[in-house]
Amino acid sequence: xxxxxxxxxxxxxxxxxxxxxxxxxxxxxxxxxxxxxxxxxxxxxxxxxxxxxxxxxxxxxxxxxxxxxxxxxxxxxxxxxxxxxxxxxxxxxxxxxxxxxxxxxxxxxxxxxxxxxxxxxxxxxxxxxxxxxxxxxxxxxxxxxxxxxxxxxxxxxxxxxxxxxxxxxxxxxxxxxxxxxxxxxxxxxxxxxxxxxxxxxxxxxxxxxxxxxxxxxxxxxxxxxxxxxxxxxxxxxxxxxxxxxxxxxxxxxxxxxx
Amino acid sequence: xxxxxxxxxxxxxxxxxxxxxxxxxxxxxxxxxxxxxxxxxxxxxxxxxxxxxxxxxxxxxxxxxxxxxxxxxxxxxxxxxxxxxxxxxxxxxxxxxxxxxxxxxxxxxxxxxxxxxxxxxxxxxxxxxxxxxxxxxxxxxxxxxxxxxxxxxxxxxxxxxxxxxxxxxxxxxxxxxxxxxxxxxxxxxxxxxxxxxxxxxxxxxxxxxxxxxxxxxxxxxxxxxxxxxxxxxxxxxxxxxxxxxxxxxxxxxxx
Numbered sequence: 203x204x205x206x207x208x209x210x211x212x213x214x215x216x217x218x219x220x221x222x223x224x225x226x227x228x229x230x231x232x233x234x235x236x237x238x239x240x241x242x243x244x245x246x247x248x249x250x251x252x253x254x255x256x257x258x259x260x261x262x263x264x265x266x267x268x269x270x271x272x273x274x275x276x277x278x279x280x281x282x283x284x285x286x287x288x289x290x291x292x293x294x295x296x297x298x299x300x301x302x303x304x305x306x307x308x309x310x311x312x313x314x315x316x317x318x319x320x321x322x323x324x325x326x327x328x329x330x331x332x333x334x335x336x337x338x339x340x341x342x343x344x345x346x347x348x349x350x351x352x353x354x355x356x357x358x359x360x361x362x363x364x365x366x367x368x369x370x371x372x373x374x375x376x377x378x379x380x381x382x383x384x385x386x387x388x389x390x391x392x393x394x395x396x397x398x399x400x401x402x403x404x405x406x407x408x409x410x411x412x413x414x415x416x417x418x419x420x421x422x423x424x425x426x427x428x429x430x431x432x433x434x435x436x437x438x439x440x441x442x443x444x445x446x447x448x449x450x451x452x453x454x455x456x457x458x459x460x
Numbered sequence: 461x462x463x464x465x466x467x468x469x470x471x472x473x474x475x476x477x478x479x480x481x482x483x484x485x486x487x488x489x490x491x492x493x494x495x496x497x498x499x500x501x502x503x504x505x506x507x508x509x510x511x512x513x514x515x516x517x518x519x520x521x522x523x524x525x526x527x528x529x530x531x532x533x534x535x536x537x538x539x540x541x542x543x544x545x546x547x548x549x550x551x552x553x554x555x556x557x558x559x560x561x562x563x564x565x566x567x568x569x570x571x572x573x574x575x576x577x578x579x580x581x582x583x584x585x586x587x588x589x590x591x592x593x594x595x596x597x598x599x600x601x602x603x604x605x606x607x608x609x610x611x612x613x614x615x616x617x618x619x620x621x622x623x624x625x626x627x628x629x630x631x632x633x634x635x636x637x638x639x640x641x642x643x644x645x646x647x648x649x650x651x652x653x654x655x656x657x658x659x660x661x662x663x664x665x666x667x668x669x670x671x672x673x674x675x676x677x678x679x680x681x682x683x684x685x686x687x688x689x690x691x692x693x694x695x696x697x698x699x700x701x702x703x704x705x706x707x708x709x710x711x712x713x714x715x
Contacts, residue, residue: 244659245649248509379487386498392505402501413580 213309470567539619
């Protein structure tokens, strides 16, 4: 194994082990989205009677939400862990070793992506148990998991950026409501074409989270919708590039300060 | 008399802390507003579902939920403050100094009510500004806000009981999660009659359902289940007052 790959693997393993040693982080990342799914799918089931609603199963419609909400938790996990490394001086000590700076970021995000994949497996399993069937079939599962990893990487990198800039776990935690706003002002609970209030529909249309949700939703209830997938993957890739660029820059600044 | 003096001192200090610290004040103002925008704006088509019959419209329907939610979370946020007071050591000094310790709980409850009244006023102004229709009279609205105030008291006493038992901010989720659950296992988006499946069963036995349905009746100018709703809210307040006072005794015993 090359030196760089070894560094990434070691730090990824540390990130995964550290996450697993904090059951509260894992449990909340798994349970909270499931709770919201239960509440919304029960409370909004009557929405399927609206003319033009794309499915007669609200659970199937709403199952997209935990995937994106779970990815949002990646922001908190990646950011908080990295901030703790800064606060405890671990990053300073690391900067004295031959470890390449980018390996720190890659290792941290590797662990977050592993948790993202675990979340996707749990959410999909719960969906299957309660009777949701993916219209896109088994191949859709593979695409869904790949998409989840990509979105988790994007949000995780944003969390890492926040941690590197602020060096404070509390500051990273305070970002959570901001991401929650993005989730709620989207097509999370109703398709965009059925949103009555024009101003809300415009906000949901301008909100990238709507397209991430719609990509996942298309795999679950529509099958293979090229436009929804292209938009979802396209936006995810852009978010990954922007977030990684910002995080890499913040890491360079932070390492220079150390 | 000594109880009231202690209560006044605690309430003044709590309110002073909240209103001079934007990081404490803003979330309690912004979160209800955000839920109101997300639910009333985003889900307004829900009002077109066959069987949905609420003449003032979906904005007013959601306003009642958000008002009740703000009342309940106003109490929870006050519970966070109590836990913070224990962490900083202030509450222990307060326990030593107060000639009547029941006044401490009373003071926190009064502060929670005053704090919520500001949130409720803000929310009401915004709701009317975006064109909310209200068919109920002034007396009906008084009934609505009184019901919400009792819910605020119940939530404050619940959170105070938790805060005084655990005496740490880490107990935040224990204060917050049950309140979140009881609120969202009620008819949030549609009336009880339109809920289907397991959530209908849960909502039927949930006391907050009566509070919400009655509150919506007040807004519609057709009061419904008023006695049951007030009974449920008062029962919660009385039950949690015992919980809070026992919590106070535990805090005293812990020293």
